Amino acid sequence: MTDLHPDIERILISEEDIQKRVTELAAEIDRDYRNEDLVVLIGILKGAFIFTADLSRKMTVPHMVDFMSISSYGDQAVFDGAVRLIMDLRKPIIDQHVIVVEDIVDSGHTMNYLYQSLKGRNPASLKVCTLFKKERDSLEVPLDYVGFDLPDVWVVGYGLDYADTHRTLPYIAELKKEVYT
Numbered sequence: 001m002t003d004l005h006p007d008i009e010r011i012l013i014s015e016e017d018i019q020k021r022v023t024e025l026a027a028e029i030d031r032d033y034r035n036e037d038l039v040v041l042i043g044i045l046k047g048a049f050i051f052t053a054d055l056s057r058k059m060t061v062p063h064m065v066d067f068m069s070i071s072s073y074g075d076q077a078v079f080d081g082a083v084r085l086i087m088d089l090r091k092p093i094i095d096q097h098v099i100v101v102e103d104i105v106d107s108g109h110t111m112n113y114l115y116q117s118l119k120g121r122n123p124a125s126l127k128v129c130t131l132f133k134k135e136r137d138s139l140e141v142p143l144d145y146v147g148f149d150l151p152d153v154w155v156v157g158y159g160l161d162y163a164d165t166h167r168t169l170p171y172i173a174e175l176k177k178e179v180y181t
């Protein structure tokens with residue numbers, strides 16, 4: 001086994017388990033949308049770019065991919081739930097079957113904002129697919145497809161970052177506490 005980066009405490013979810021779960025989620029989505037002409041996947045940048053690419057390539061129902069970029073306001077330590085739109089979709093989603101694709105739902109603030117914003121654009125349907133989630137009371141929207149539950153530690157890999165590093169690790173790893181405290 002290769003040595004872990006010194007920032008990494010341990011691997012929580014292996015590359016093999018992630019890929020197996022992404023395949024299962026793609027199959028679930030294929031089954032649920034088998035009667036639709038087109039599905040729109042909306043990947044949320046930056047974190048979801050890897051998951052969106054893998055999920056899309058494993059899906060067989062006709063679909064297109066678009067992206068949005070969202071950022072939290074201010075300092076996470078005093079975060080009040082406000083988020084802002086950095087980059088919007090290329091095309092309207094009115095009357096489209098939309099699936100929001102996230103790497104992680106943590107506090108839920110990003111997804112709460114996104115869901116309301118996208119609902120207001122009158123899609124034919126709106127569902128949420130997240131590969132990872134943490135248990136939080138602040139989440140106000142249903143999660144239709146969930147890959148894994150995660151413990152409340154700082155995780156990196158498979159799109160998730162610490163200060164924009166470690167996103168390209170193929171597995172999910174726990175960051176050492178001394179790195180971020």
Ligand code: PRP
Pocket residue numbers: 044045046047048070071072102103104105106107108109110111161
């Ligand atoms: C991460 C992640 C989600 C959001 C989830 O994005 O990709 O979009 O946080 O957190 P929440 O449920 O507490 O709102 P981040 O803001 O770190 O930006 P990034 O995807 O560009 O890394």
